[in-house]
Amino acid sequence: MKKTAISLAIAAAVPSSLAYAQDDAQAVQLYGKANVTFQSADEGDGANTDVKSNASRLGVKGELPLDNGLKGIYKMEYEVDVDGEEDVFKQRNIYAGLEGGFGQVIGGKFDTPLKVAQKKVDLFNDLEGDIKSLISRSDNRESNNLQYTTPAFAGVKVSAAYIGHQDEELFDADGEPIGTRSDGTSVSVAYDNEGFYLAYAYDQNVEANDWDVQRMVAQYNLGPVQVGALFEEQEKADGSTQNGWLTSAAYKINQWTIKAQYGQSDIVRNDGETYSLGLDYKLSSAAKLFGFYTDETAADDYDRSYFGIGTELKF
Template sequence: MKKTILASAIAAATFSGAALAQESNLPTVYGNIQYALTHDNVDGGSSDIAHNDNGSTIGLKHDHEIAPGVTGFFKIELDGIDADDKSKGRGRIKLDEAYIGVKSDSFGQVWVGSDDSLYESTIDRIVNYYEVAARNIGGSYTTGEGDLIQYMTPSFGGLKLGAAVQINGDGDSQSNGKSYPYQLAAIYSVDALTLAFAMDSNDGDTGYSSGSSETVGDPAVNVKNNENTYGVRVAYAADAFGASLEYQTRKDAYDIVGVQGTYTLGKNVFALSYELAEADGVSGDDKMDTIALQALHNLSDNMYVYVEGNLAGGDDGVYGVADKSEASTVSVGATYYF
């Protein structure tokens, strides 16, 4: 045993020396643990309370200079840790993001792999802002987050153009056969104002990257079709105040509009939003809406706590209970990140 300990110590010392010698080339390790306690209530239906992992992740990222002015980079991030339940921790971790790419001030950025899609990062921002987002309404677009090739130009006087394509082959078990769904985007920023437009061809299936069939809304409604999704976003960001307006439309699916305001006061951040969705030939012309409120407090540079709530309404039956149309959630959570 002593020999083993000594050998381990020598190996550790050797590794430490090598690591120190190459410290500038080491990848950055980052991650977070997120917990949330949520109470969800549907008028005339279920009323549940749960303590959940709210998306804990761990990842590695790195970049280096390939040539003067040209940088290579990679990122890999894992989630599904289920930090709230030890019995679920084994064998459940899954890939969230993994990509490699190159970037330059002269030609922009191109990256390949699994990442948030161009449309999502450009337009669908309100639902992704919130920590729990239990009753928020996401956009109706279906190009998944896997097997993507994405490109973003450098800024031309505040204007950036982007394009993405997903490569679905004949042998991909979760795709609809060979297809090349694509997304296009244009983003113009000047001072505190941002204007953005994006579209998704919807020729693929979110099940290809998420493992679930394509659905939208709450309750989830199957909306499989290849009609294009179009979205626009207008955002304003000052030192303490931010505001944004989003509009998304897709034939035979949903029209969605959302507005949000944020205000920062010291270590506190407050957010309020309203989202409205109207079905277009999915299941009649049902409407649903939700008001979301969040109060977040930064305890330190590495930890924050929050309270978040949703008050949702709409036409009777949209939340799964006949002749009822109200649902609400309240969440209390904490996140430690590094």
């Protein structure tokens, strides 16, 4: 009898909960992406094959209408390790803030304006040919991040972030302490209009103390063709500078997309050179099959190559 009463109470409560969720359904979105490849990797010790999850993710985002034309906004996103080799969940972009006619203010852990400025020039993002592999070391996602973004004006938008590192201690590749990192800033100015995108971004003390990074990006879409370029300069505390650049192109033919990318850089490794070729087949607006080949070389006999086929599902 008691079990029946409890069951009836739960049944009575569930519809009201569902009704509340339905009332706010337009403001809350559950989303995700599963990107998995079966690939062969030759990193100098012979080729090995494995299944790899490429920044697959699960998240929720939404907005809450407030007074005076304001709205509260939030995003909570986690990387999901589909192949199950590491921790299943890892924090990605997580923030909360306000948005209105004044622009947008958010706080939390999320991509810096310099990272976001790359737009979609990197056609092999999250794969082995990602620019963070050999072209740049400044695609950062930072904690203690407070960012303001202006409204778009004639296609122009400005973002500025203040990143509180709280004298974070830094370590070298061997785990030895090499000092602390003070607060940093990241700023970008971007123009995006009618298929043409142009951006400039600047980081100060984000990667390390007294390190400055500049990034310039251009992308143009004309019908089935997309071309893009990225240039980056990194200046260290000792005044030395390293440069890197990348070009990319994509061409769509019905459900097929042919992709190519080439770059050189001294930022991650001396005399770094990378190229990638890819082919996508669109199954629907939310699913595709793809294949890629990436080759990387650098000084000190650094020579790696990757070949993979995979699938991407979005919801």
